[in-house]
Amino acid sequence: MSVEGKKLLFVVSGPSGVGKSTLCRHILQDIPEIRLAVSYTTRPPRTGETDGKEYRFITEAEFRNKIEEHAFAEWAEVYGRLYGTPWKELEHDQGSQIDILLDIDIQGARQVMKTLQKAVTIFILPPSLETLKARLSGRGTDSSEEQRRRFLKSQDEMKHYSEYQYTIRNETLDQAIRELSSVITAERIRTAHMEPAHVFR
Numbered sequence: 001m002s003v004e005g006k007k008l009l010f011v012v013s014g015p016s017g018v019g020k021s022t023l024c025r026h027i028l029q030d031i032p033e034i035r036l037a038v039s040y041t042t043r044p045p046r047t048g049e050t051d052g053k054e055y056r057f058i059t060e061a062e063f064r065n066k067i068e069e070h071a072f073a074e075w076a077e078v079y080g081r082l083y084g085t086p087w088k089e090l091e092h093d094q095g096s097q098i099d100i101l102l103d104i105d106i107q108g109a110r111q112v113m114k115t116l117q118k119a120v121t122i123f124i125l126p127p128s129l130e131t132l133k134a135r136l137s138g139r140g141t142d143s144s145e146e147q148r149r150r151f152l153k154s155q156d157e158m159k160h161y162s163e164y165q166y167t168i169r170n171e172t173l174d175q176a177i178r179e180l181s182s183v184i185t186a187e188r189i190r191t192a193h194m195e196p197a198h199v200f201r
Contacts, residue, residue, distance in 0.1 A: 006193045007092045008099045009116060010034075010184060013109040014124030015154030016079075017136040019170045021054075023124065024103045026177045031184060037089040037102045040066065043081035055083075073115060076107035079150065083108065090116070099188075106157045113163070120187050122180065123164035127171045129155065 014020045028036055041055045042063050051057050063082045066072060075084030085108065090100060102112070102119075112119055126132035132154055136147050161167050166183050170176040187193065 006195060007096065008187055008193065009090060009102060009112075009119045010099065010187070011102045011104065011109050011112055011119045011121045012124065012180070013104050013106050013122075013164075015106075015126070015132065015157040016150045017132055017154065018124045018126050019135070019173070019176070020124045021103055022173065023170070023176055023180055024101055026173070027101060027180055027184070030177070031181060033097050034099045034101050034184070037085055037100050039083055039085045039089070039104065040072075041081060041083045043083075074104065074108040074111035076105060076111075078105050078107065079146070085112075099184075106160055110160075110163070120166075120183070121164040122166045122168060122183055123161045124176070125158060125161060125167060125169045126154075127169060 012020050012024055024036065028034065038052065039055055040058055040063060042058065042060045045051065045055070045057055049055065060082060063075075063084065066084065066086070067075060071086050071088075072084040073087045073090050075082065077083075083105065085102060085104060090102070092098070092100070104112070109121065113121060126135070133147075133151050136150050136154070137144075168176055168179045168183075
């Protein structure tokens with residue numbers, strides 16, 4: 001984060017298959033002093049995913065217990081699986097200079113916008129609908145019916161881009177990384193995020 005500013009929460013979301021998780025992985029590698037808020041999910045791990053890194057993988061019963069305990073800042077059911085971000089993941093450690101990056105779906109992002117209005121919100125768009133359709137089919141992990149369902153939902157989700165402060169079209173990975181990095185840099189040096197105690201010293 002900015003050396004003399006407030007700690008920030010960056011919310012990145014967009015339709016399934018748009019590449020937001022890939023973008024977030026690169027941001028975590030390239031930008032200092034930022035960490036990923038790790039959410040819970042009831043879906044099984046995908047190839048290469050590690051429990052506690054991309055997600056915390058739990059049973060539906062465990063997830064619903066956490067709902068009853070009001071443990072989540074946001075949660076949603078997406079394609080039959082439950083996803084939720086615990087409040088503790090959005091809390092800044094005392095004295096920490098680390099910003100928080102939250103990679104969530106549109107349902108979850110809308111909940112966060114209501115409860116944490118100072119969050120910086122970023123929507124990721126695909127280059128085109130045809131490209132998005134190709135990306136969804138290219139995963140090789142879903143049936144043709146599941147791909148069709150995801151594509152139809154993605155078209156609907158894209159209509160909500162205007163609810164976000166920033167919109168990035170993921171034409172190429174390098175370009176999208178640069179634009180997302182630019183958003184983070186710009187927000188870190190915004191006057192509104194500066195602490196008066198650090199300005200007059």
